[in-house]
Amino acid sequence: MQSVLRLYGVEADPELCEKIRIYVSTLLQWNAKISLTTITDPEQILRVHFGESFFAANVSGIANGRVADIGTGAGFPGIPIRMVRQAVQLTLVEAVAKKAAFLAEVLRKINISGVNIIRCRMEDISDAAGIDLITARALGKYNDLLRWSKARLSQTGKIALLLGRAEAEYLSQNAGWVWNEPKIVPETSVRVVLIGSPRQNS
Numbered sequence: 001m002q003s004v005l006r007l008y009g010v011e012a013d014p015e016l017c018e019k020i021r022i023y024v025s026t027l028l029q030w031n032a033k034i035s036l037t038t039i040t041d042p043e044q045i046l047r048v049h050f051g052e053s054f055f056a057a058n059v060s061g062i063a064n065g066r067v068a069d070i071g072t073g074a075g076f077p078g079i080p081i082r083m084v085r086q087a088v089q090l091t092l093v094e095a096v097a098k099k100a101a102f103l104a105e106v107l108r109k110i111n112i113s114g115v116n117i118i119r120c121r122m123e124d125i126s127d128a129a130g131i132d133l134i135t136a137r138a139l140g141k142y143n144d145l146l147r148w149s150k151a152r153l154s155q156t157g158k159i160a161l162l163l164g165r166a167e168a169e170y171l172s173q174n175a176g177w178v179w180n181e182p183k184i185v186p187e188t189s190v191r192v193v194l195i196g197s198p199r200q201n202s
Contacts, residue, residue: 001046007186008051009058010084019083019110020050026106027074034098036074052162052185052193053077056135057084059183059193060160064088065132068152070122071095071139075103077162078135082112088133091116093125122148130154137162142171150176150198161194168194175199 001020005012012020024042031037039045056077064087069078072092082090092115094100100119107115118125122145134149134157136142142161149159161171168182171194178199182192 004043004046005051005054008055010054016083019112020046022109023050023075023079023106026102026109030102030105034102036099036102047187049074049076050080051187052137052191053080054084055183055185056160056162056193057081060133060135060158060195062088062133062160065154066130067091067133067135068093068131070134070136070145070148072103073099073137075106076137077160079103079107079112079115081135082115083110089114089116091118093118093120093122095119095121130157132157134159135162142167143174146171146174146177153198156197158195158197161196163192163194165190165192168192171196 001017002012024045027036028040039048053076062085067078067081067088068091070093072078072094075092078090078092082088092103094103097119100117103117129152131152132154134153136145139145172179176199177196180195182194185191185193
């Protein structure tokens, strides 16, 4: 596990490795009852879900502040980001009740407290503001997400999207945002992390 995670910029200590093992075990148990992931091989879960999420934490440069993971599903990338950036204040937004229940259970099992789980759709959150990093993985509806995010990011806030290269190229044409060059996820050729911030006065 440690050698795999090193590819994504994480030096995993035994405590982090144990938390990941518990997370994966819980994910697979719940996945037999509700659809959380199509990937069921533990090493692939490690690479695709955890590795990509850890890579996003590094690329985004987030160290503290408020992080909101929109449509988090099984908790990616939000929970892994919190696992390696313990100073962040994490909010997980998930509309499906059973998935929200899974999030609460896995956080309890890996002993991470202080994470806010909001069971609703992004569009139903009206009072969020001052967010330092908004994340989403394979969400779709990206233009809606960008409109929602623009009004809720802090002055220096950013968005980090985990998506395919073609989607990133399309979104990079949105003139209301300043985009960094997409960062290719290690061990893939088509998955990227796209970082952007609202263009001022746009």
